[in-house]
Structure formats: structure tokens, C-alpha cells
Amino acid sequence: MSLLNVSVQKQVIQVFNQIKFPVRLLVFSQGEGGALECQMCQDTRQLIEEVAALSDKVSVEVYDFVSDATIAKQYGVDKIPAVVIAGEKDYGIRFYGIPSGYEFSSLIEGILSIGRREPKLNKKTVQEIQRLNRPVHIQVFVTPT
């Protein structure tokens, strides 16, 4: 059964028309498709696969947290389910846990921003963060609504 209904699919397809550059969605799960895959990992993987199917510019790669540990480490993925939105390089955008409810729009917005390679920020913000010379790790805790 599909997680996204037809009306949501149509809306997303419309938004995804603005994507100019390829977007890669990396999903980290465990025991893909088997009885041991955690429920949230399974739902997250299915959701991402359905979203990716809505644009030919969006591709999905599914990795196993255990057998693909090297790749997980490369992306700093330390828990699952995890989704990385990347382009030809990693931009540091992660979702830990299923991006559902209100966060579904964060997922779509994230894909769109990467797809345009253009952050939606004020000029002042873009200028100001050029001063950074050390890593900044932002974690935003949310709950499904």
C-alpha cells in the first residue's frame, strides 16, 4: 500500500518541476525488506522510495547500517532510520527518524533546495555565515504531528 495519496503525489510532482540538478536520497536502514527491518526504517525507506519516484531528477540509494558501515561512517550516520539529501556532494542535510507529518514538507523543501543548489536565505545570513571557520552541528528535535 502506498503511503502518499494521489493528491499529495500531484502536489509534490508540481514542486519537483523546479528541480534543476540531480538529487540523491541516501536511506540507511537495516535488514531491508526482511522481517527484522525495524518498522520505522521500513516506513522511512518506503516513503523515500515513493518520493523519489515522483521526479526523474531524484534518485534513491538504500544502504544497510551494518553491512554498509563504511558508507554510514563516511556520512556520519550514527543511528537509523536516517536519510541524507545529497547532490554531487554531501551538503550536511540529515533526517533521523521518519520525516512524516509536518516534517514531510521539510523533506520536500530540502530536496527542492538541493535540487536548485540554492539556499533560501537572506543575503545578510549568507554573508554572515561566510565567517564560520569551524564545524557547526545543528540538531532540531521534532515530533510527528
Place this chain on the structure above:
Amino acid sequence: MVLAHNLALASNWIQADMVEASEFPHLANKYQVYGVPRTVINEVIHLEGAYPEDMLLTELMQVMDEEVVSHL
């Protein structure tokens, strides 16, 4: 969340994670998440609620100030 992800896209120094609190209770506990959204920057800056762009920027840029960070 969208704002944090846009910041990550704009700077190679920034990584932004959405963390679904109910799926990672140990982290919600560690960072004392009682309400959402709660934002944690470099383990030291804790923000309650949704911050507008200019205010989040001000908080974030504090990481550049050793003096401030040492007191957080």
C-alpha cells in the same frame, strides 16, 4: 527545520539534522527535550521553539566566540 537545512546547504561548515524525538528517546532525554522544536547547536546552545532567521543566525554565530562558548 527548513531554515537549518538551508544553512547547511549554504555553508560547508554546517550540518543540520532533523531528529524525531520519539524514535530516539535517549537523545531526547540527553538534550532535555520537553517541547518541540528544540534546537541544539554544537551541544552548547539550546533553543526552545521556532526561531526566525535573524535570531537563529545570532545564536549560531556565537560558536565563533571562544569566550561565549566557554560560558555556555
